[in-house]
Amino acid sequence: MLDNALWISVALFTVSIMLNLYRVAVGPALPDRILALDTMYVNSIALIVLFGIWLNTKTYFEAALLIAMLGFISTVAVCKYLLRGDIIE
């Protein structure tokens, strides 16, 4: 049961990432692309956690944590760039 659920979940997240990619590609505006990229980061976290359950290891925990943290930082940086141009002022 768990295996099937895992695979369904992985499939759904993969499809989600493809949908995000579609949005990154078509835009139309920059905020759309950034939003889609941010969502892609979030979905990747889930994928990595799912890898961890699948391989039965907690080694990937930090990778997920890092994506959460660094994805946020890069989203913030790009937004700041759109708003102010100069991200550190």
Added chain:
Amino acid sequence: MIGFYTVMEGVIAFFLIAGGVFAFIGSFGLARLKDFFMRLHGPSKTSTLGVGCVLIASMCYFSLIEGSLSLQGMLITIFLFITAPVSAHLLAKSALHYKLARDPRTLDDIEELKDGEDDEKPNGENGHLP
């Protein structure tokens, strides 16, 4: 106790699938909805919830495997739940700054969404150095 494991397996499976479905809905909304302000809803709420579900499933799973409470996933969850609104806030801010086109159905007399609103009154201060 076999019953407990079966129940737990069911719970984990439920959370996994629920997470996947939420994330899918969020991304589907991102792909399908008409304008940016609508699209913003999907990822910022639904997708975060989806990942949250998967993290709960992971916590349950590892707690079950190791026989003790595994809370590391909690850290990621907290992190996501703190940061997701902030990202969304900043994105909305930049969308407003870019004056992105809005779907006519969302055009309402909302004070904050009128053109020439916001705090962007040119008052001479531009914050840049020569």
Added chain:
Amino acid sequence: MSLLLIVLLPLLGSLVPLMGSNERRNACATMTAVAPTIALGIALAYMGQVLDGDIPRAAVSWIPALGLELAMRLDGLSLLFVLLILGIGLLIILYTRFYLADGDDMPRFYAFLMLFMTSMLGIVMADNLLLLWVFWELTSLSSFLLIGYWYRQSEARKGARMALTVTGAGGLALLAGLLLIGQIVGSYDMQVVLDSRELIQQDPRYLPALLLVLLGAFTKSAQVPFQFWLPHAMAAPTPVSAFLHSATMVKAGVFLLARMHPALAGSEAWLYLVGLTGLVTLLYGAYFALLKHDLKGILAFSTVSHLGIITLLFGLDSRLAVVAGLFHIVNHACFKAALFMTAGIVDHECGTRDIRKLKGLWRFMPLTTTMAVLAGAAMAGVPLFNGFLSKEMMLAESLQTPLLGGLSWLIPALATVGSLLSVAYSLRLVRNVFFDGPARDLPRTPHEPPRLMLAPVMLLTVICVVVGLLPALTMTALLEAAASAALAGDSPELHLAIWHGVNPALLMSLTALLGGLLLYLQRRHVFAFQRQFRPRDARLLFEMGIQLGVRIAQRAIDSLENGSLQRYMLWLVIAVLCVAGSALTQTSGLQGPLENQPLDGLLIAGAIIAMFAGLATAIMHRRRLISLLMLSIVGLMTSLAFARFSAPDLALTQLAVEVVNMILLMLALFFLPQKTPQESGAPRILRDVLLAAGFGGIVASLNYAVLTRPLESISDFYLENSVPGGGGHNVVNVILVDFRGFDTLGEITVLCIAAIGIYKLLNRLRLFMPSSDADGRPWALDHHPAILGTVAQTILPLALLVSFFIFLRGHNAPGGGFIAGLITAAALLLLYIARGVDWTQQRAPIQFQPIAVAGVGVATLTGVGSFVFGQPFLTSAYGHFHIPLIGDIELATAILFDLGVYLTVVGSTLMMLANLGKMTTRHRPSKNKEQA
């Protein structure tokens, strides 16, 4: 061991004068003379042993893998030269004391002189071909310093450069020749080489080796056509000319001929090359010596001519000729050094060296005049002087040579002409300067120089006379010893005497003397004849040649290295395509013995996303921000792939680098033009697409080929030894901080230096700051959104905790100093982004340079720490500790090293990024903060 001292003492001695001061000149000169005096004493102590036929040798291993060892020998040939170098060197030290003017830096001169003496001694005593070459090049370098001693004069600089170019280039040829000989023989040991004459001369590589060695010798000894540098080297102070250009350095070339004589000489090629070059040089030098007006110029060309005599003697196929050559080396050194010193005295006293202005000096300086007459007579080859003896031997030997077959009478005839010319220029030198009527219009009124300045000249002249009068008594033993070394066997029996009875050689000598006198009296015809030629300045030609070379090189560089990154990448990619592509066509099929890994939908989806994003990055490159977003998708997919294939460390690193990279690019983008024009035409795009596709295809093929083949790699060693050897379960981290810790130390040092370099480059950089974005939209007015600021502050401790955690457990689980450092840096950058530089600097006024430097320091100290325990650099220790509440942990000294890595990464990253960010604030890294 004391053999080595002969060379090492002058080397140490080159430091002695530097401790002296320019004011206390006597002390400086005396102190300098100590080391060579001791060395001379040691050499004399060995003398008896050497004259008995012994060859003392000493060796210290230097670079055994290259066959290079610090090996010295003192055979007769070496002894002869050692005595010359040290003896005349000491006289020069004394002479210099009085020669240098008050403004000249005496310690510097002495230091260079001693350095030169060392390298010269090294050449003559080297017992290893490579060692000989090392000292050979050292003489070129130190003579460069000496010739250019008056470096403010353009003449001196140009002369020095020319000498260095010519002798240095010859030195490179010599190296090639010596390497060839070493390959033929299979050893660089001097004795082995000298003993393998048959082997060398039968090898097909003999001719190139001979040519290269001769090129080295001829450039050094100023043989035609390389003679032109020597007259220009006369811009050097006169003691240098006396030492280098008469007694020692130019003799290095003929020394090499003598040294390699047992191994290389005797073949037809040797006889023709050496003999004819010597003959031409002899005539060329003698003719131009007659024409020059500068005292030192005359002496320089006469030196060229005498070097020609010696070379000719080594090129005659006769054992006695070699002895005559060695004899002439000594004689020439004595009288030429004396004449150079005299010229220096004349210059010093009269203020000019122009022979047309000098006249009748004998009234003012009778003693100097006497010395000049005696030394000049020796140079001319007048009987009863040493020059006569060796010159007569030369004439006698030239009669014996069968070199040119039916035309072999030419050689003695031309040799006589050369001697005749040398009589003429010697006469002109002595008579015009010291006699020829009363002196007029001299810049200064001359008088006798100080006694001690004249003493070296007197000593050398006395030697000339004594050797000339009692040749058998004084020189036989030394010459026989030297000759037996140069001839590899017993020396021919010597009968040095003034009178051999009436024979052809004596008649030739007399012809030369009388003819020379006649030529001197009729010299105006020679001058008139020479005036019909256009004067040709060798230096001008040389400089033109050099400039032509520079221009050609510059053009080649300009076409290859034109500052266009695209151009460089083009060459690089084409090169890789050719090399890797041709290698791939050699392999038997792409698929190796291993099975393909199973493929699933997830992988396909990931690959599609990565490929799409990669393509989009390139296509969108003109809309930079979008391109950047695409790039970060590629990065994300790469780290997901790392995670999928069980490389968590790589995934973490990739993520951390990705975000820091993105921030860096955005910081830079701000200062770049917001719109870029279309720059490439269709053909260029097509070319680039083809190249990129080819490159990608080749890399993919390589990957596939490598991954489907079983690989014996070092990974297994690391996997097995990481716990027993490094005390860590995370192999990647153990490799970084322990197994390959030295590499890591180098890398963090480079990182730190790069960061400091960027910091300095940003300093004072004036940048254009756009006031609106690409679409002309003015920037938002809200500098620091309040929500972001609050959340960033909340996250900071959390992020620091995470990075601390990842740092601590890095040795056993994914993580480590590098990743932790990047996380800390990213967290601090978030604060900078959210709150701005002002706010952050107020609350945490941290300088990042000290942090980065401290990081490198900690890592180095950790490495040095293992010396305390008697272990090699960077040995790590580890152990298990039980700490209450936390439990069992495993601590290794490597964690200290990792701390250094962490600090360096934090410091360097922030130094670069935060300072790039500070460009728009008053905190920018510049000295004039208040202006901004």
